[in-house]
Amino acid sequence: MSPRNHEQSGETKELLLKAARAEFLEKGYTKASLRKICADAGVTTGALYFFFKDKEDLFSSIVEKPYRRLVTALEEHFEFDSHAAADYTQQEGDHDDLARMLVHHLYSNREAFLLLLTRAHGTSYENAVDEVVGLMESSYHVMAEQMASAHPGTKVNEYMLHWLTHMNIDAFIHLLTHECDEAKAIEHMSQIMDYIVTGWTKMILIPDETQK
Amino acid sequence: MSPRNHEQSGETKELLLKAARAEFLEKGYTKASLRKICADAGVTTGALYFFFKDKEDLFSSIVEKPYRRLVTALEEHFEFDSHAAADYTQQEGDHDDLARMLVHHLYSNREAFLLLLTRAHGTSYENAVDEVVGLMESSYHVMAEQMASAHPGTKVNEYMLHWLTHMNIDAFIHLLTHECDEAKAIEHMSQIMDYIVTGWTKMILIPDETQK
Amino acid sequence: MSPRNHEQSGETKELLLKAARAEFLEKGYTKASLRKICADAGVTTGALYFFFKDKEDLFSSIVEKPYRRLVTALEEHFEFDSHAAADYTQQEGDHDDLARMLVHHLYSNREAFLLLLTRAHGTSYENAVDEVVGLMESSYHVMAEQMASAHPGTKVNEYMLHWLTHMNIDAFIHLLTHECDEAKAIEHMSQIMDYIVTGWTKMILIPDETQK
Amino acid sequence: MSPRNHEQSGETKELLLKAARAEFLEKGYTKASLRKICADAGVTTGALYFFFKDKEDLFSSIVEKPYRRLVTALEEHFEFDSHAAADYTQQEGDHDDLARMLVHHLYSNREAFLLLLTRAHGTSYENAVDEVVGLMESSYHVMAEQMASAHPGTKVNEYMLHWLTHMNIDAFIHLLTHECDEAKAIEHMSQIMDYIVTGWTKMILIPDETQK
DNA sequence: TATGAATGAGATTTCATTCAT
DNA sequence: CATGAATGAAATCTCATTCAT
Numbered sequence: 084m085s086p087r088n089h090e091q092s093g094e095t096k097e098l099l100l101k102a103a104r105a106e107f108l109e110k111g112y113t114k115a116s117l118r119k120i121c122a123d124a125g126v127t128t129g130a131l132y133f134f135f136k137d138k139e140d141l142f143s144s145i146v147e148k149p150y151r152r153l154v155t156a157l158e159e160h161f162e163f164d165s166h167a168a169a170d171y172t173q174q175e176g177d178h179d180d181l182a183r184m185l186v187h188h189l190y191s192n193r194e195a196f197l198l199l200l201t202r203a204h205g206t207s208y209e210n211a212v213d214e215v216v217g218l219m220e221s222s223y224h225v226m227a228e229q230m231a232s233a234h235p236g237t238k239v240n241e242y243m244l245h246w247l248t249h250m251n252i253d254a255f256i257h258l259l260t261h262e263c264d265e266a267k268a269i270e271h272m273s274q275i276m277d278y279i280v281t282g283w284t285k286m287i288l289i290p291d292e293t294q295k
Numbered sequence: 296m297s298p299r300n301h302e303q304s305g306e307t308k309e310l311l312l313k314a315a316r317a318e319f320l321e322k323g324y325t326k327a328s329l330r331k332i333c334a335d336a337g338v339t340t341g342a343l344y345f346f347f348k349d350k351e352d353l354f355s356s357i358v359e360k361p362y363r364r365l366v367t368a369l370e371e372h373f374e375f376d377s378h379a380a381a382d383y384t385q386q387e388g389d390h391d392d393l394a395r396m397l398v399h400h401l402y403s404n405r406e407a408f409l410l411l412l413t414r415a416h417g418t419s420y421e422n423a424v425d426e427v428v429g430l431m432e433s434s435y436h437v438m439a440e441q442m443a444s445a446h447p448g449t450k451v452n453e454y455m456l457h458w459l460t461h462m463n464i465d466a467f468i469h470l471l472t473h474e475c476d477e478a479k480a481i482e483h484m485s486q487i488m489d490y491i492v493t494g495w496t497k498m499i500l501i502p503d504e505t506q507k
Numbered sequence: 508m509s510p511r512n513h514e515q516s517g518e519t520k521e522l523l524l525k526a527a528r529a530e531f532l533e534k535g536y537t538k539a540s541l542r543k544i545c546a547d548a549g550v551t552t553g554a555l556y557f558f559f560k561d562k563e564d565l566f567s568s569i570v571e572k573p574y575r576r577l578v579t580a581l582e583e584h585f586e587f588d589s590h591a592a593a594d595y596t597q598q599e600g601d602h603d604d605l606a607r608m609l610v611h612h613l614y615s616n617r618e619a620f621l622l623l624l625t626r627a628h629g630t631s632y633e634n635a636v637d638e639v640v641g642l643m644e645s646s647y648h649v650m651a652e653q654m655a656s657a658h659p660g661t662k663v664n665e666y667m668l669h670w671l672t673h674m675n676i677d678a679f680i681h682l683l684t685h686e687c688d689e690a691k692a693i694e695h696m697s698q699i700m701d702y703i704v705t706g707w708t709k710m711i712l713i714p715d716e717t718q719k
Numbered sequence: 720m721s722p723r724n725h726e727q728s729g730e731t732k733e734l735l736l737k738a739a740r741a742e743f744l745e746k747g748y749t750k751a752s753l754r755k756i757c758a759d760a761g762v763t764t765g766a767l768y769f770f771f772k773d774k775e776d777l778f779s780s781i782v783e784k785p786y787r788r789l790v791t792a793l794e795e796h797f798e799f800d801s802h803a804a805a806d807y808t809q810q811e812g813d814h815d816d817l818a819r820m821l822v823h824h825l826y827s828n829r830e831a832f833l834l835l836l837t838r839a840h841g842t843s844y845e846n847a848v849d850e851v852v853g854l855m856e857s858s859y860h861v862m863a864e865q866m867a868s869a870h871p872g873t874k875v876n877e878y879m880l881h882w883l884t885h886m887n888i889d890a891f892i893h894l895l896t897h898e899c900d901e902a903k904a905i906e907h908m909s910q911i912m913d914y915i916v917t918g919w920t921k922m923i924l925i926p927d928e929t930q931k
Numbered sequence: 932t933a934t935g936a937a938t939g940a941g942a943t944t945t946c947a948t949t950c951a952t
Numbered sequence: 953c954a955t956g957a958a959t960g961a962a963a964t965c966t967c968a969t970t971c972a973t
Binding site: 752753754764765768773774 | 941942943944945946
């Protein structure tokens with residue numbers, strides 16, 4: 084009858100978000116039940132709708148900020164790249180920096196990123212992985228073209244460029260789902276980035292028949 | 296009240312399967328609507344239940360056989376491997392054969408495998424990818440141990456073994472979702488398999504501190 | 508595709524009736540599934556509708572004849588009674604005859620009567636028990652009035668008359684459901700009929716205040 | 720979209736229970752339609768599921784408490800019996816007490832007991848009558864054995880014991896379905912209990928051939 | 932005789948969402 | 953802030969029944 088008094092304002096919202104993270108993680112967005120989330124949080128459905136517009140908004144409230152920060156960080160990284168480093172041959176250390184940064188980002192809010200990257204089917208984020216891939220790819224594409232220009236008679240192998248980028252992102256997702264410890268994650272990723280660099284040298288350029 | 300009769304026997308079941316493939320592909324298993332499938336096939340919901348036990352059975356009817364054939368093919372391939380090739384250094388051609396076979400398999404029933412590998416959340420097939428990974432990994436693990444034995448002071452890097460295997464499968468999925476043409480798919484995959492082999496030589500073995 | 512050839516005509520109908528008896532007995536009329544009956548009989552639903560108009564007709568085909576015979580036998584018994592036996596005091600042997608006859612009737616087609624008396628909810632036979640009770644009661648009522656006439660200052664206790672009759676029928680049903688062996692059933696019933704006769708002497712008549 | 724609000728809290732639940740009682744009584748559990756119940760109560764089907772878990776829970780909500788109370792009352796009655804009255808010859812008044820108590824119990828919630836005792840097919844209560852019979856019988860059995868011990872050369876007639884007990888319960892059900900007025904019901908039952916006692920003296924013991 | 936295919940109405944249940952209080 | 957009540961649409965599934973072949 085009478086609403087509970089919370090010592091701390093915002094407590095209920097936190098309880099809801101916590102229960103939502105667990106439910107979304109367990110069942111995925113579509114099959115997750117708002118009823119169950121409310122029950123687990125110890126409140127009624129009405130309360131949820133005070134804090135969140137609808138189911139999608141609840142999901143967004145968990146993943147939006149981390150996602151935006153990730154995208155921003157990536158954009159800044161690649162912008163800096165494109166200005167500073169005309170010389171793609173000097174970018175080895177750079178890959179390592181990127182890996183470190185991303186792993187740290189992802190692990191600073193691991194649950195949210197797991198949700199975003201593996202449980203977003205049915206939400207407006209369901210293409211988030213592709214968007215991140217697209218972001219990296221457009222930057223990598225510039226680099227690939229530079230490489231091709233530097234090697235006459237070659238052109239960019241678009242499929243491999245796309246695949247390598249995708250694999251790169253998938254490697255992060257694999258890390259997130261299989262390795263809890265951030266330090267170890269960074270070690271793994273460092274090795275993987277090295278391996279990806281060799282992929283570039285091996286596969287990105289193909290003979291261009293149209294050139295003489 | 297009175298059932299419509301079709302000139303051609305079996306037509307309705309095909310229509311249902313066709314509509315189901317499209318709907319599952321578009322919305323995923325959970326959100327796919329049986330009503331919509333029936334409407335698209337031009338029959339009532341009851342008709343569906345004449346041919347299929349339930350929603351899951353409808354899904355199974357599309358993916359089960361291709362999946363079983365794939366698993367059998369993989370098992371036979373790896374069994375042959377383990378008998379014949381003690382010498383892991385001679386397996387380059389083998390990888391290419393495997394890639395060819397798998398691509399051919401997958402493209403002979405592309406829609407079914409897309410369903411199985413990317414839309415099966417909520418069905419008994421939702422771990423199919425992991426099962427295939429597990430299958431390959433257990434075979435690869437034997438090979439990795441052989442390599443480690445041949446190089447004293449080293450041991451298998453389990454994480455990288457798992458990741459490379461996963462990446463291998465994901466590469467097939469990526470192919471399936473991005474490349475319609477089987478011939479081109481085989482070309483891509485051939486190149487990717489080469490690249491994966493270099494991954495083995497680079498990452499599978501790590502120093503073993505416990506050995507002197 | 509091609510209909511099975513039966514050596515003996517009517518075989519299918521018998522199979523259907525057999526499966527129907529089992530299913531009706533197990534689940535009751537309402538919950539019984541025609542699909543299951545057809546499957547158990549090894550035929551398709553269409554076949555059922557060649558022999559029977561609908562679900563109710565299938566049920567009727569099992570119970571109608573036995574029921575009619577029972578009703579006829581009862582009517583004949585009571586008609587004979589009312590003509591012959593003005594003297595209700597001489598009817599002890601008669602009760603025993605009735606019991607013997609009914610038990611024999613019921614056990615000659617036990618499954619059908621079990622269906623009729625315990626599984627007919629939802630059919631036009633759902634009041635069969637009441638009808639039989641009504642039949643006996645109207646005959647017993649005459650006898651009871653004769654008794655009352657013979658004992659001035661008394662009248663018939665309608666409730667007890669109805670209840671005793673009901674109990675009488677229920678005793679037969681109880682027998683049918685608990686005792687397989689007909690010989691033992693007759694023994695039990697004989698004893699019960701004796702007991703019921705004492706019920707008549709104890710409870711059927713009550714003082715009639717309206718008489719002086 | 721927008722929920723209707725009732726001036727009186729709890730009104731809807733009562734309306735649903737009322738409509739449910741009527742529908743279950745008319746059609747029996749299985750054939751009763753939740754749609755109809757909701758329509759009769761003037762609410763949508765969703766509303767029902769706010770108050771009740773499912774169809775069975777709705778039925779339980781009507782009969783569970785009365786049933787539990789009845790069972791408890793019976794258990795207490797028989798427990799008291801077994802402690803106090805070793806002498807079965809002094810239990811006439813006791814039967815009358817039991818009858819009075821039971822009738823009062825049953826009539827204090829007549830509709831619920833009608834449902835429980837005659838419309839529960841398909842629910843977890845479908846064996847409620849048998850359970851009550853079993854409860855009484857196990858207590859009566861002790862008494863019957865005492866009687867047999869007191870009369871050498873006799874043993875308990877198990878069939879008649881079971882039948883008398885069943886008849887006893889059926890008598891209550893008959894009352895419930897035929898007599899609205901509780902006062903009259905008690906009168907009837909009092910007479911019937913007397914009659915049942917004579918049944919005990921007449922039928923419970925039979926000669927024991929195994930004793931000399 | 933019997934099949935195989937299909938109907939269409941109905942069943943129960945779940946869900947996100949709304950809103951007066 | 954939060955509750956408790958209710959909506960209404962949609963979901964999957966079952967059923968007796970029909971009928972051309």
